Structures are given as C-alpha cells and as structure tokens.
Amino acid sequence: MLKSFVIEALAASLFSCGVLADGNGLIGWGITMYDPPCAFACRGVISKCTLLCTPINGTVNHGTSHHPVSTPPECFTTDVAFMRTMALCINTYCPTNGAPSLSKIEDYWYGHLGTGTVGNYKWVPSLSYIEALQGAKEDELNGVEFPNTTSTSVDEHAGHNMLRARVLRRHENNSNLPTIKSKQPLNVTSVISASDWRSQYNGMVTFETNEKGHSTYTIILTLVALLLPVALSLLRFVPGLARSKGWSYLNSVLNYPAVWGSSHREPVAMIAGGGLTPTRGQALYITLISILNIVFLAAPYIYLYPQSIFGSRDEQNISVMGCRAGVLAVGNMVAMFVFSSRNNLLLYITDWSHSTFLLLHRWLGYWTIIQTVLHSILLLVYYVQFGDYAAELASLYWIWGIVATVAAVAIWVFSLLIVRQKAYEFFYITHIILIVLFLVGYYYHIWYRYTYNWGYEIWAFIAIGIWGKDRILRAGQMIYHGWRTAKITSVEGSNGEYIRIDIDGVHAEGVVYLCFPTLALNFWQTHPFSITSSFARHGPACSESMAKSTVQDSEKQAEAEITVASPNQSDVASTSSSSRPHGVITRASIVVRTRSGITSRLAEKLAKAGTELRLPILIEGPFHSSVSSQLSQCTTVVGLAGGVGITGVLPYLNQFGSPRNGRLYWGMRDSSLKNALATELADLPSSIQVETAIGSRLDVESIIREELASRNSGGLIGIVVCGPAGFADEVRRQATDLTKRGATTAPYILIDEAFSW
Template identity: 30%
Template sequence: MRLPLISMLLPPTLVSAGRDTGRPGHGLIGYGIEMYIPVCAYACQNSFSSNPLVCTDDAPFGDDEMDGVGMGSSQDGMTLPQNVSAMPSSTCHAESEPFLTSVAWCIRMKFRNTFVWQIEKWWQSYVVGNQPTDTPPGLSYGTALALVTSPPNATCMGGQILSETSLADEMLYMPSIFPSTLTRMWRFNTNVLRWSSALNGQFIYPLLLRPWRDSPTAAVIGDPPTRGQALFIGYLILLNIFLSTFKFGVHPGGFRYWWNDGQDEIMDDLANRLRVLSFANFVLLVLYLSRNNVFLWLTNWQHSTFVLLHCWVARIAVLEAILHSVIFLRDWIQEDRLADDQRIYELFLATHVALSILVFLGSWYHIIFRYEHQWGYETWLHVVFAVWGFDRLLRLLRTLRNGVRTAKITAIDDDYIRIDVRGIVGSGHVYLYFLDWRFWENHPFSIASSIIQQSGTFSSTKDIDSVADNVDIDPEKSIRMGSDGFNQTLETVMVFYLRLLEGGTRALRNRTQLPVLIEGAYGNHEDLSEYPTLICIAGGIGVTAVLPYMRAHPSHAFLYWSSRTQALVDSMKPLTHNFHLEVVVGQRLVLRTILESQLDNFAVVPGA
C-alpha cells in the first residue's frame, strides 16, 4: 500500500505503530457512530473469530490473510487437516455454519435486552468482520439461531477447530468486553449579561496585567487580555480541563483487554479525549479568526477580541495534541516500540497559513491512516474546512463586488501617508491588497471618511453624513447639492491614513498610485446616541477609528488627540475642524486631567 507523502516525513516507528481499519462511519462517536456497540455482540464474535474453521471449496483459505501461517498448520505448530484454515478468510467465516450458529447462540444467551432488528443490523455488517470488502454472512441472525435445535454443551477453547455449534470460552469472552468511547461536546452560551458600568470598569475593561509590549513575554504570549477577556479565556481553559478529566472509570482486572492496569486504562482514555477536544477546538480556531464570524453579530464583541481568543484556543488545541501524543508515546516506549519584534511578525504572517495547512493535513492523514473513516474523527476537520472555505468565499465575494480600484498615495511627512480610493463608499474598516506590491498580503485600514466635500461649506460634518445616509449616491459619480444658497460638490472617496514602519510599508511613500483590491467593509459602529456626551481619546492615526462616532453623535462630542507630528494634524483638518477638538503634538495626554475637566461640567448627586 502506498503511504501519503506526509507519512513519509514521520518517524518510521510512529508510522508503523499500527492501523485500525474498518467500515466507514458517518457522524461523530455517540452521534451517528456507535463504537463497539452492542458490546456483547462484539465480544461473542471476537470469542470465535480466531478459531480454525473448516473451509469449503467456495470459501478459500485466503492466503493474503494468513500472514505467514501455512495451510494445514496452526499457529502453535500443531498439524491441522488440509481443509482447515488456522486463520480463516472472511469468506470462510461467512459460509461457516458452526461459526455463525455459535456466535448467534452466544448473543442469544448474553444479550437478552435488545431488539432483534438491532442485532440483525449489526450482524449483516460486523459478524464476519469490520472491513468494507468482507463477504456478507451466508445466514441471517434469525436463521442461524433457528438452526440451533438444542442448547450446545461443548465449549470451544482458543485454538481448537470450530466444527459444531459451541459455547464461548469465558476466558476469551470476558476480556473482550471493553467500554465504548463516547465524546461529549459542549455548546457555547453567548448570551452576555448586562452589567453595571461600575462592574465593567472594575472587572471587565481594565487590563489583567500591566502591558509588557517591550518585554520578551510579548513575543510569546502577546499583549495581556482585559479582565473580561481573561475571564472567558479562563472559562475555556477550565472547560477543556473538565471535559478531558471528568468521569473516568476503571474496569475490574478480568475485564481488561488492552490495558495492563487501571492507570494505563485511565491514561488511554485521557489521550483519546484530548484528541477529540483538540479537533473540536480546531473548529473554534478557524471560526474565531474568520472575518465573517457569526459570533461577531451574536456577541457584539470586537474582532480583536476574537483574534485574541483564536490565539488562546490555538494554544489549548496544540497543548491537547501534544499531551495526546506524549501519553501514547509513553505507552510505545514502555512497550519497546521505539528503537533507539515587527520582522518577526511579518515572518509569522508569511508562515502562519502554511503551518496551519500542514497541521490540518497532518491531522487528516493521521486519522485516515490510523482509523480510516470508522469513528468520525475526520468530521471535525470537515467542519474546519467548511468554516474556512465559507469565510474565504465571502472574502472573495466582498472583494469582487468592489472590483479593481486605483489608490492615490499622498506623502504627509516621513512617517505618514494618506491613501485615497475614489468611487467607493463604506464605514468601519476594510482590507487593502496592493496588486503590484506584495499582492499576496492584505492590510486592515480604518475608513477615516468616504465622502469628501470639493467646494462650498457645510455647517458641520454631520451634514455630510446625513447626505450620505439619506441620498442614494452612485459611487462612480460626484453629486452637487444646494443648501441655503450654497453649492457643494461631494465626491465618494475612501480616505485612509497609514503610519510607515520599518519594513515593506515604507516603500509606499515613493509611490503616487497603485492598483488595489478592497475587501469589506467590515464592522458596525455601536449606537451611542443614548449618551448625552461623547468623549473620544485617541493617539496618532488611531483617530481614524473614532471619527465615525464623532460624526454620528447627535449631541456634545469631544475629541482629545495626541499626534506625533503637526503635519498629520494639518492633513486631517478637513475631517476634524467641526468637532470640539483639543490636540497635543509630541506629548502624551493626561487622562485624569481630561476626565476631571469633563466631570466639572456635571452635577453629581450621591446615591442617584
């Protein structure tokens, strides 16, 4: 059999660790796939499956199944008649009346509380074996049972020729009873309670720890989560720990078939649970990172929150996969189965997708090679691929809807540039693909504005937004509006601001225009109209994210802005001149002073 290429990259001892082949299953274990159920039926079949059988001319020995055991000899060296197979083929089992009647009688005696149709269903698929190519049984369960006219008295011991209806050897039957593995998954409850502002300010919004951006910890863990995010991350961690460790059972020594002792049994159960949980987390891993994540609408959480959760779920899934491998590696060793800063981020982006594909394909081939399609482990990967493909399809449709556009680049100073894309409107943020400069990359940009006033003067920027909301604008054209004797020309232009960093983005400063693809727009601005006063505090080009809130607020809106350069402030005057604006250049804002100055305008009534 030719192995997949990925299996050739694995250590030979792992590839040869053993395969469990069988009929394909559909669904998940416990939901459409029953692992070794009914247990007693499997135990009865296993009790007689290794006994030598008399094979007829129509039921050949099956040389390919004998694995070096010759016809006419048994595994322990005893001589057998020439028409007896020490390792019968599936055809021999299917046509052997003693085998079928013995299994049927065993099931009848051991398995009294099950409907006959359930046994018949199992019988047709598994009494001969669990391979898709196995020959169907020559007798149904009911027919085989009817052939037993009197209860058998003889017991067929292991290694004896099964030539008549016999009782099962209890020494073979009892160890064959092993528990089925049922994996229980959970559902997320995404309903978020509405807490008071004091509770949010104390337990939800503050950072869990002081920022460590300049410390080595940031390269490994990233920025610290807020306390609310940390609570949810802790919930995910505790849930995974609970699902992987609760309700373990140990069977009596006489019932163990695969394990040396109770500790081995528990460790194997733990490894199997960790495998399923890791696959389940793969689904969340892809879903949280997708830009069309349904939880964005259900929870109203920021996309950055789900990116953070994506990172932590990835750590959980990888840790579970590592523990799964380490536990089984421990078993293999015991059984002697082994013979003897920004550039870093850009590198991460370049390799992240490739590594993700390698992980998913590696998981796929691991499951298919080890279990084929028996137990539905690959269903988790089907969901992963479906979520990933759906998100990529929506990204493509959002991009094709906007078509190829031309981006005009204007240098503001050595640190900042302005990007204008004409003929398109939107709000929130978009992803830009620069087609003749690193076309494979896409970068998120907040939309500073999407309607530009060419001539005339509006009383406020809110009037522009009102026009954009209430007039059906053709994105490909400019429009002329008359209001109170003034003539104004409005043009649909998406405006972005970009800070140039050390790396590839600095090359954009030398360009005047580029063909671009625009994916989006994404994100919905929260309605803040119920609050009488809006205070926005921003730094650098982060001000572009709060400008839509400033324009949309119907009442008092104050913008406090700290900028690195005066040139950026001058460039953004057309977008900010109608606000209550305070700007500092080259300095930090003092938050306490800002908040105290605003609180002085309100009368605070204790207990109100």
Template identity: 25%
Template structure:
C-alpha cells in the same frame, strides 16, 4: 470485551468534546443579547433637548457589584498598566479576557481527567487518556479556525472587537496544541507498554500524527509577538503554509485511524478557512469590479501622498462600487497591485467616504511601516502625488454605539484620528435638525499628535464645518513636539502633552447620565487611557463604558 469498552470510551469522549462548546456558546449568546438590546435602544431613542443638562431617561447609579466588576475585572490590564504594550515578548489580555480564557482552560483540563472508570490497569489508562486528549484537541480546532478569519460572523453578532476574538483564537489554539501533545505522549507511553504488539500498527498512522504535532508546535513558536512585530509577512506566510501542512498530516492521520467518526471536525476547519477566503475574494470583486474590466478607462487608481512635514501617507482610493458599506470605525485592506509586492494587504481606516465620487480618503493607521516600505521611496523621489493601482477589501470593524450615551469622550493619538474623526462627523449628523437621533448632549474631542502639520492639514481639510465653535463639543487639540525656535502657533492648539486622567475626572465630575470613552492611537496612549478609566471608576459610582481601538 475490549471492543465494547472502547466503544463506550469513544462515546464518553465525544460527549465531553461536545460539552466544550457550552461555555463559548453561553458567551456568544450573551453578546447576541447585548447586540439586540443595543439595536432596540437605537431604534427607540427618546426625544432630546440639546440645551438641557438633564438626561432624557431615568438613570440609576450602577450597583456596587457592577462597579467593583468594572473596576477590578472588566477594564484593568492583567499586569500593571500595560495591556496594548508588550511586557517582554508578549502582550497580555485584560483581566476579563484572562478570566474567561482561564475558565475555558480549566474546563479542558477537567474534561481530560474525569470519568476514567473503565481503566483496569496502567496500560488501559494511558490509552484512555490519549484518546480523550485527542478528542479534546480535535473538538477545539473548529473554534480557533472560526476565530482566526476576517469574516468571523461572531464579530457581527456580538459587536465584540477583532482583538478580543484574536485573544480567544490564540488561547484556544494553545489548549488544542496542549491536548495534542498529551495525546501524542500518552500514546507513546501506551505503545511502549504493549511492547511487540505496537509493531502491528501502521507506521504511517503514527508518523502522520507526530508530524502534525511538530508542525503545530512550530506554528505556535513562529506566532509569538517578536516575529509578528518585526517580520509580519514572514509570520503570515509561515502561518498559512504551516496550517495547510498541519491539516494535510492530520487528514492522513485520521484517514488511517480505526474509525472515520472524527473526520467531520477536520472538514469543518477546512470549510471555515474556505468560507473566509471565498468571502474575502467576493468583497474584492464587489468593490473593485471595474479593475477587472477590459476597458482601461474603468481601471481606477488610488492617489498617495505624504502629508507635508510628516511621515504620514494619505491614500485616496476610488473604488468601483457606489456603496462600500462605510461606517464610523470601518477599516479596509488595500492591495497595491501596481507594486511587485502585490499580494500584501495593508489595513487602513477610512477617514471619510463621499459616494458621489466615489472617494475614500484615508491615513494608514494600523500598519504604516509596511505601506511606507512599498510606497515611501517612490513618493519621496517624485516629491508629488503618486497614482498607483490598487484593490480594496472591506469593510471590517465594529461601529460602537456611542450615540446611546449622554457624554462621549473621543481620544485619538497621531493617525488614530482616522478612527475617531468619523464618530465626530456621525454625532454632528445625528444632532442635526429638530429630530435628534442621538442621546449625546456633550462630546469631548481630544487629539494629540507629534506633528503640527498633521493637525493643521486635517483640521482645515477633514474636520466637519462648525465643530470648533459648537457649545456641545469641547475640542481639545494638542501638539507634543515643538520646532526649535518656533514663534508661530496654531490657534486653539495646546503645545504640550494632555493630562488624560485629569480630563476624564473633570468630565466624570460634571457627568449627568452615562459616559462612553473611545480611544485609538499608539499602544502607550491607549494604555494611559485605560488606566485613567479604571481610576475614574474607583472615584465615583457612575456609568462609564470604555471602548478601545489600537494599532
């Protein structure tokens, strides 16, 4: 009777493993519906009058339930006012992300213990628990492999940020590791209970499983925030090598099992990893095909220089392709093939794209310390613009639908301006002429930076012409660090820290229609903006949507 009972337990385990995918599928379906609705609204924009203060659609105030949800669940940080800033060794998700993660963990733990009615004694119970935990661990693996890649197609389908998917990637991986640990411990107990019978088992089967579990634990330990922050390249290399070693051990563990029915989930993980790597290689070849030509004249160079008076590096890239799929908020990865650290990829946000060049000026915003480590010595020693060989990969990111809101508030800190500035240019392009392709009637542009030279450089060279004098655009520029004895100041610039809460409350008071807020900058700034948005939601029932990009 043991074999039929084992077969029945395996069938039940596979059913519960499949049920794991219901909740994530519902979340993805919700995101797809939201994306389709946004696309429909974008293609059916009502005619707008830039001089009118009345929205061109009927806007009802949000329901009390919707306001409470946004105020207490959707936007607040999980603990206090720190979301992007770490608390100790960890950066915590938002309350909404934590709630969704908690539900998913509850489902996993519930499935681990329900319907164990075929256990006749403690020995059977240990084996059934071990098998159930092993199935749940394995069924979770394709999810966190999918969410780990740069080319996660769920980002395109749902419009959610990479940051959101990385939160789910980490927590799904952790629950998978927890189930793997339960699987290992429960089987150890089972082998102790059966005594001499355990000697008939293949030792390689046991040790491959134990080794896979140990490697998975090491991967999780080396992925904690201090390692990622202080030694990112070490984290990345150990992460990639660790995952490869883990998959090898897991492959041999499953290969020696009594059944091969679990192999498809392992191959699904390998296929997702291979798809991401192949797509990244394809992106590099498409954007940089001239770099692989035998003709040296086709080899394009990037130009790097310090913005005078700052530690900010401006990088101007000349890719081979005429179309780099540029959009507001797009970011790319650059490989400095002319340096000995050619394998490192540095993320940067493109501030502009001129296809007639082609040319892509950018200020590295996401990982400036790494690119400085590779370039700053050469740049400072030369004291001039430096030409370097490079390859780019992209575009990645999300184009937030800010044009569907009557009021748009853009908030940038430091080199976060590279993410925010393209949205200003996009608004001015959409608002040009009689056929306006935007519902936005008022745009507030707030930029705060330490260095006066950075503000002067970008305002004079990168800001769209006429943006400083338009009545529908409120330009608010702040410099937070004055030079000793400074007597000359930039016109239109305030030399102080902005009161972001007061600015948002003022815009909320005059709001007619819906308002979107996008912030990008250091973790301290985006946490201040998030807190101010939550406070605004507590004051009045108005439609406010918050988008965040941090570095």
C-alpha cells in the same frame, strides 16, 4: 447541528483498539461502535480463531492495523461451525445483558457477521440467526463430530480432539460442546466461556463509553467557546444596566483592567517572544476554557475489569487520555478558526471587537497545540510501553500525525508577538503554510488510521470549511469592488512620517483590508484599515474618468474629503469601500504613519516617484465594527487620540453629533497632521468640542476625572481611545482606577479602538 461539531487529535496516533463504527456523525452522536455489545463480545472472543475456510499462511489482513484478522469476511458468513457458535453465544449472554430485540440481533447478524466491525451488508450469511441457533441447539443436544480433513488441515486445526474435548470440557460448561478459546482452531460448534465473554464485553463497553465521552466533552467545549460570547453580549439588552453606576464599577474591577499590571496594549516579556496581557474580562473567558480543557482531559472515565482491551488501569489511562487530548485539540481548533475569521458571524451577533476575538483566537490556539502535543506524547508512551512502537513508527497515519504535531508547534513559534511585529510578512506566509500542513496532516492522520468510519474527519471538514468560506468571501469582496487605483502622497510638513492614500470610487463604513498587488513580491497580502468616514456625493451621470476629474477638482472641499488611518499606527490604515453607483461620486482618504512593512514600502516607492504615486489596489470588506452600536446608548462621547490615532476616533464623533454632546482630546508631536485634517475637524458636528495639544502629552488623569465627574450629565458616557499602546493603556488605567476609588460619579463604557495581531 451537533453532529457537525467534532474532532480527533492531530499528532502521533489515536487509539490502540482498531474497531470501527456504524452510523453518521460522531461516536455517541450518530455513530455506534458495539450495538448490541453482547453480540460484539461473542465475536470478539472468536474473531481470531482459524476456520476451515481460513487461508493457510494467508498474508492479507481483513481486520485493522492493530487487530489483524486472517479470515476473509465471506469465510465467516459461510462457515457453519462459526455461525452456530455465534448464535449460541448470543442466545446465552444477550438476554441478561441488555436484552436486545430479535430485530436488532438480526440486523447485527446480517450486517456485522462478516466484518465484526462497521456494518456491511455485502456479505450475507448463508444461515439466518434462527437457523444457526437451531443447529447449535441440536449440536448441543446430540454432540458434534469433527469433519474429515486432510493431514494438512488436521495439523492446521490441531488441538480439537473430540473425545478429550467432551471429557475435559463438559464439567466446565455443563455442555456436550467443547469450549473455544481465542486463536484456537474453530471447526465444530463450540461454547464461549463466561469469563472470556465478560472480558470482551467489559472492554468494549468501557471503550465505547469513553469514546462517547470524547465526543460529548469536545462538543461541550466547542459550544461553550462559541456561544459564551453570545450569551455574555446579551447583557447589553438588559434595560438600564449599561447606564448603572454599579455596572460601571463592576466593569472597572472585573472587565476593563489588564489581568495583571497595567499593560494591555503594550507588549510584555519581549525577551521571551512577547505577548499581550488580556483584560480581566478576557481572562475570565480564557480561564473558563482552560478549566474545561483540564477537567475534560482528566475525567470522567469509566473502568470495568477484567477486560480484553487493557491489561491494567495505567495502560488504559495513558491510552484513553491520549485519545481524549487529541479530540479536545480539534474542538479548540474549530472555535479557533471561527474567531480568526474576518467574516466571523459572532462579530455581528455580539458587541465584542475583532481584536478581542483575535486575542482569544491565540489562546484557543495555545490549547489546540497543548492538547495536540499531549495526544502525541501519551500515545507515544503507550506504544513504547504496551504496543509495537517500531510498527507504528512506520505507519502512514503515524507519520502524518507527526507532520500535524510539528506544524502545530511551529505555528506557535512563528506566531510569537516579536515575530509578528518585526517580520509580519514572514509570519503571514509561514502561518498559512503551517496551517495547511496542520490540516492536511490531521486529515491524513485520520484517513490512514480509520478512513471515514469514526467521524473524526468531521472536525477537519468543519475547520477547512470555515477557513475556506472566509477566503471565498474575501475573494468575492475583492471581485465586487473591482480593480481600483490609489493615489499616494506625503502629508505636507511631516517629513515623510505620514502619507496619504486617496481612493476614488469606494464608499463604506467599518473596517476594510487593502491589497497592493504590484507593490512587492508578496502580492497576496492584505492589510487592515479602519474607516474614518464615508463620502458619497450625487452628481450628474458621467463616465468614471469624468467623475474622477470632478472629485480631484473639488479635493479641498469638505464633502470631498474622508480621512482614515490605522488604529494601531503600525502598517494599518483605513479606507471606505463599496461600489460606486451611476451618477454618484465617492472617495476615501487614508492617512497613515510610516512604519515598517507595507507603509515603509509605500513611502520608499513614493520617494522615488516624486510628489505623487499611483498604484492599483484591491479592496476586501467592509467588515463589521461594534463601536457605533456600543455608542448608540451613550449621551456623551469622549474621544482621546494620540497622533495618527485621531483617524480611529473621528468617524464615531461624526456619527454621534447633535443633540448629544461630545469632546475630542488630541495630542500630537507637530501640527502637520492637524493641518492635513483641518477639513475633517471642521466637518465635525457643532456639538463636538475639540481640544488639541501639540508637542505635549495629554493630561489623561485630569481629562478622565473631569469627564466622569464634574461634567457628568447623568447619562452614559462613551470613552473612545485610539493611539499608541502606552497612551491607550494609560486611559484604561485612569478610568478604572478613578472609578474603583470612587473619584468618579458617571457610568461609562470604555472602547479601545485598536487592531492588534
């Protein structure tokens, strides 16, 4: 399971070292880079030495983009001098540096001698390790002679003068063999100096250890982001905890209030693009994720010097931190995609709302963007100072990294609250396009740099899988519910401010999304609607047209009416949805306030059509809501509604009922909504008391004080609020402030039933 959590940064480039990997999964989690490192270090010293079979003036690169090698793999596996030199080096340094078994050495010999990087058994050495080692020992004992070569070959391999090598090198390595240096011609069995080998060994061990850290810390970050909501939600199963007054006080201090000020639902700082202030509970989660992002980016790292990969600590810091930022970016990305999913499994496991997950989705998105930009900037600095920036700039992997980085930054710009509220359709389409560009850019950034050798692509596959799965499920839900027809009418007496949408043949609970494919050019868009109540009446087996006619004839009867409306009163309403069994008549009704976007289009089209408008719709959902489960442990429920927000409270009051008590406080500007929902109000259980205020504001402070003090029956009280942002924030502020001041005595839970983009 852990292998499926991993990623690498999008943006500019990854790391300067071009080595690849063995295994499946992530580096350190199924993939090894240098195993055994003592053998890889031997080959690292002489990988760029020209052999007798190396093509003269060859143009084909058999290595990586950052570590080109002109010698083809089959040359390494047939050149006797190279194989004997390798065997002698392995035998010299491996026994005291990890002491790998003979079987591991032989596996390396047959899988890596030709490639030097990721294992490939295609190129089988002409000598076994034991044969090469025996030959090297004989050469060390008897000395070596240079092969007879043509003048061209002699020129190509100039520098290995046999006599001078024996005289000058014997004192250095106490051997009859010459000492080989990187990039020198290698045409006889040679020894590798301890300093050269140690430099390679330190570089490889350091690099792989830090790469393992990239994987490990990103997995930790992803798991914490995904599993922390599950762990925290388990507190609801602690016996008696929710009904404890101390727990209510703790929530009033650390969970429910806005992290600063008194606005949670109301946007702040609109001049800068706007945003929603998290609650203190949400802020604790955001703070933990932020700390992990910072700490894991800053440390820990391992440093070993001297080494062959980095010339200085500054060079290493810039490169390795740039890579770490890239991997952490996609760790945040995976959790971000999970939280944005409408079919998010965490909605069913936890008692957290979809609005909370969407808010946290945005904060995970911020960290994805921050780490992506840091990845790009740090690697840019690295290649400008220590690499070949001009060459990198022309590379396809670099270009696709730029695409991903630009898309990530653009996602933030076009997702500002002011854009979402003022131009939702623009936000919606640009969000999808930029997400696709981000994923495509990231995938090709990895592909052109590493193909599938290091496992970085796994993170992209996870994100694409989550995103694709959600959309497949959503499409399947639409197909399941089928093509339906919505009847749109104006709420009488509202002067077009409120409209009603009736849908026959659907029945469900929770939240659904509606699509109006013929309403506008952006036919693919869906809009959220929370379900107020469900209607399903058994009747005689009849055709769909007969059932529809029967429902229309009994439209004014209580059992035939279900009203639903948007929790946030802005382009959202609610509806029920599921299939209509044979012989069962179902209907859902929606009441929504006309604002900008989809509701304004519906109102305009209704005005042109006259008294009634019929449009085809597709239904997506229903989606889970945690409100009912949270209220199940309450002995009393208090609903506070403002305007059309009544439809976000009614369904829970309907479900509550006798023998438990409930009260509804509803404030509205005029009586049109009250008249339109008279049947729904009359259908409330007899144990639910209703108080309305027409043309005046509810006295929230008095209501909260009375409900949490004088009317306290000793049980847990559930406060459900739905209405304008300012109204909901006022309920939150009064409940928490009164509890913190000790002015209330009852334990309570606060539920803000709202949908916020």
